[in-house]
Amino acid sequence: MIRSQPDILVIGGGIAGASAAAELARTHRVVVLEAEAAPGYHSTGRSAAVFSETYGNRAVRALTRASRDFFHQPPTQFSPYPLLKRRSWLHVASEAQAFALEGFLAMEDVALRVSRIGQAEVLALSPLLKPETAAAGGAYERDAADIDVDAVHQGYLRLLRHRGGTVLTDAQVTSLARRGGKWLLESTAGAFQAAVVINAAGAWADAVAALAGIEPMRIQACRRTAVLVELAGEPISDAWPLTIDIEEAYYFKPDAGLLLISPADETPVEPCDVQPEELDVAIAIDRVEKATRASIGRVRRKWAGLRSFAPDRSPVIGFDEAAPGFFWLAGQGGYGIQTAPAAAALTAALVRDDARPPELASFDPSEVSPARFTGSQRPATDRRS
Numbered sequence: 001m002i003r004s005q006p007d008i009l010v011i012g013g014g015i016a017g018a019s020a021a022a023e024l025a026r027t028h029r030v031v032v033l034e035a036e037a038a039p040g041y042h043s044t045g046r047s048a049a050v051f052s053e054t055y056g057n058r059a060v061r062a063l064t065r066a067s068r069d070f071f072h073q074p075p076t077q078f079s080p081y082p083l084l085k086r087r088s089w090l091h092v093a094s095e096a097q098a099f100a101l102e103g104f105l106a107m108e109d110v111a112l113r114v115s116r117i118g119q120a121e122v123l124a125l126s127p128l129l130k131p132e133t134a135a136a137g138g139a140y141e142r143d144a145a146d147i148d149v150d151a152v153h154q155g156y157l158r159l160l161r162h163r164g165g166t167v168l169t170d171a172q173v174t175s176l177a178r179r180g181g182k183w184l185l186e187s188t189a190g191a192f193q194a195a196v197v198i199n200a201a202g203a204w205a206d207a208v209a210a211l212a213g214i215e216p217m218r219i220q221a222c223r224r225t226a227v228l229v230e231l232a233g234e235p236i237s238d239a240w241p242l243t244i245d246i247e248e249a250y251y252f253k254p255d256a257g258l259l260l261i262s263p264a265d266e267t268p269v270e271p272c273d274v275q276p277e278e279l280d281v282a283i284a285i286d287r288v289e290k291a292t293r294a295s296i297g298r299v300r301r302k303w304a305g306l307r308s309f310a311p312d313r314s315p316v317i318g319f320d321e322a323a324p325g326f327f328w329l330a331g332q333g334g335y336g337i338q339t340a341p342a343a344a345a346l347t348a349a350l351v352r353d354d355a356r357p358p359e360l361a362s363f364d365p366s367e368v369s370p371a372r373f374t375g376s377q378r379p380a381t382d383r384r385s
């Protein structure tokens with residue numbers, strides 16, 4: 001028996017599924033199916049919660065820029081809390097990394113958003129650094145921010161319900177088939193039917209496509225580790241920026257009186273409830289201690305989460321050319337929170353076959369379309385450009 005027949009079924013209730021569902025619920029009947037008991041259990045609940053318009057490749061940076069206004073001015077009653085809190089970013093380069101810093105600053109949209117600063121200024125802004133870590137200076141992005149991820153995620157879920165949408169938890173999708181021009185979907189919460197299915201299953205996006213016999217996008221889940229630590233004998237100032245190695249070998253930022261550190265690891269793994277490895281925690285501590293004069297004290301909390309990438313590291317947003325009504329919203333990598341508002345707006349425009357909203361007017365959807373992976377066009381890995 002079919003439990004319900006909305007217009008659109010969204011698989012996955014993380015930030016991607018929640019935001020797209022909320023946008024679409026303005027015009028369609030939407031049901032979100034989430035396998036876990038809590039929609040933020042996987043990547044969405046495990047991020048470092050940052051917003052930077054200079055992070056990620058070109059498509060990611062463009063989607064991040066297009067998301068900025070939403071974070072600053074969300075719909076009325078979206079959240080009782082501000083979604084962003086200013087946290088500058090500081091990309092730092094040693095003598096040996098001078099070339100990498102030049103390459104970073106050569107990207108036009110990045111150059112517009114950062115100031116190039118010398119070693120003395122870097123050390124004044126991020127006083128834990130050793131002078132040699134910043135010998136070639138750095139790039140300072142003043143208007144980056146911390147994101148209140150829970151406020152954003154809960155805000156979208158509330159907006160979805162307010163617009164008549166439904167979120168079902170403990171609802172793992174187990175089969176997916178096209179019948180009579182619609183998708184018939186079976187889940188642990190019953191069977192559903194809809195003309196459109198949105199695949200927002202994060203690390204499991206290819207596995208969901210496989211349920212329907214759809215070709216994968218070769219999305220690779222990668223483990224990333226974060227650790228909250230005390231510093232031995234050193235107060236931690238909330239005014240410090242997020243400090244990141246220009247080649248992303250580590251980053252650290254203040255977090256409620258502690259220091260959040262990461263070895264910026266990117267270990268390919270099978271999709272799972274990923275846990276931190278002791279070795280990655282030790283590498284994080286070692287790299288931050290080598291780059292700074294800090295002595296890391298007690299580890300207060302550690303976690304790992306999955307960042308899932310398509311081969312060219314751009315998100316995959318659009319209808320599958322070979323499967324009518326099957327929409328991909330996946331491959332957000334390490335940027336799925338900061339790009340969510342624009343990715344959701346783009347999803348809604350493509351599903352409705354509407355014009356793109358003004359913030360996406362200059363964005364070329366072919367940069368993120370699943371069609372870029374059809375035929376022999378398999379782009380090479382592209383980390384930042």
Ligand SMILES: Cc1cc2nc3c(=O)[nH]c(=O)nc-3n(C[C@H](O)[C@H](O)[C@H](O)COP(=O)(O)OP(=O)(O)OC[C@H]3O[C@@H](n4cnc5c(N)ncnc54)[C@H](O)[C@@H]3O)c2cc1C
Nearest residue numbers: 012014015016035044048049050173202305335336337338
């Ligand atoms: C350590 C770390 C730091 C990060 N820092 C940042 C950051 O600072 N800024 C930023 O923007 N991004 C950051 N990210 C990336 C960000 O967390 C992700 O890009 C984002 O959360 C992806 O959201 P999602 O909704 O696609 O995935 P998820 O949150 O994983 O949601 C996918 C959901 O699909 C569900 N699902 C899967 N299969 C099924 C099925 N068959 N049936 C039903 N449901 C299913 C899963 O249970 C899951 O809840 C970070 C990630 C990590 C790990």
